[in-house]
Amino acid sequence: MLAIPAGxxxxxxRSFVLIAEGGSVTRAAQRVGRTQSAVSMQLRRLEESLGHSLLTRTARGMVPTPRGAWLLERARALLALNDEIVATLRAPPMVGTVRLGTPDDYALQWLPGILARFAEAYPAVELDVICMNSDVLADRLAAGALDMTLLTEGHEPPGMTSRPLWRGPLHWVGSPRHALHRRDPLPLALALAESDCPWRNATLTALSKAGRRGRVTYNSATQTGCFTVALAGLALTVSTPGALPEGLAWLGEAEGLPPLPDMGIVLMRHPASVGEPAADAMASHIIEGFRGALVPGIARAA
Incomplete structure (x- = not known):
């Protein structure tokens, strides 16, 4: 077995772990479908191969010795890895197609590693990835044209399965070579007004509460478009924390800009995709990818 060291x-x-967990050779034998004598023999063989007594009999049943307690923790981990390897390599290859939607900034920030790991684990599954703004993706999901999509919180269509992935503050973004934060009104590059974007609404509300005027000089359906205008020094924009294109920087209190509220990222699934093996596997990879990621300035994903 690849996961078990030589010898x-x-x-x-497995017999050792079952005896230790159940405190009884009898219970362990019942779980593995063998006789008590066969399980006892397995324990003796393990103890002889390692040169240590691993379990001792007490009034409470079989309990690990100090050496056995040390082994028990590691044996559980080895067996879990062993079982994962066997299940993965012996299972028939997963096939199918997953239609995944995502806003472009989430695709760049979060998905490369997630998609790479998924493709490595399930090479026979085809991925159709579409990058659009959240309101368009929500409409496509509701129409059944997508199996799942990442969305900015506030765009969730009714009747879909929702899973929160991350929540944290928006931050100001701009070119450090330009002093746009001093302008009045503040030039902004934000989402299209007709999209009813929560980021846009939150940004304008924060400025208004701080007594600052803002003027949206550039409307874009994508975060890439907003970054492009900010790089040119024509406007400020906002984003969730993460890697920025070269030439842009995080701005904030030092520049006299008001704090922005928290925003969330959710994974939405069409009900028809729930229970489909390929879609379920993709959803699990996305959830684990967000849970394990750390982005500068934010907490670990929920």
Whole structure:
């Protein structure tokens, strides 16, 4: 077995773990479908191969010795990895197509590693990835044209399965070579007005509460478009924390800009995709990818 070091039989380890967890050779034998004498023999073989007594009999049943307690924790981890390897390599290849939507900034910030790991684990599954703004993606999901999509919180269509992925503050973004933060009104590059974008509404509301005037001089359906205008020094924009294109910087209190509220990222699934193996696997990879990621300036994903 690839996961078990040389000299350690996974069947012997499994019997040891079952005896230690159940406190009884009888219960362990019942779980593995063998006789008590066969399970006892496996324990003796393991102890002989390692040169240590691993379990001792007490009034409470079989309990690990100090050496056995040390092994028990590691044996559980080895068996879990062993079982994962066997299940993955012996299982028939997963096939199918997953239609995934995402706003372009989330695709750049979050998805490269997630998609790479998914493709490595399920090479026979085809991925159709579409990048659009959240309101368009929400409409496509509701129409059944997508299996799942990342969305900015506030765009969730009714009747879909929702999973929160991340929540944290928006931040100001601009070119450090230009002093746009001193202008009145403040030039802004934000989402299209007709999209009813929560980021746009939150930005204008924050400025109004701080007594600052803002003027949207550039409307874009994508974050890339807003970054392009900010790079040119024509406007400020906002974004969730993460990697910025070269030439842009995070701005904030030092530049006299008001704090921006928290925003969330959610994973929305069409009900028809729930229970489909390929779609379920993709959703799990996305959830784990957000949970394990750390982005500068934000907390670990929920």
């Amino acid at each position: 350690l039989d996974p069947d012997l380890l």
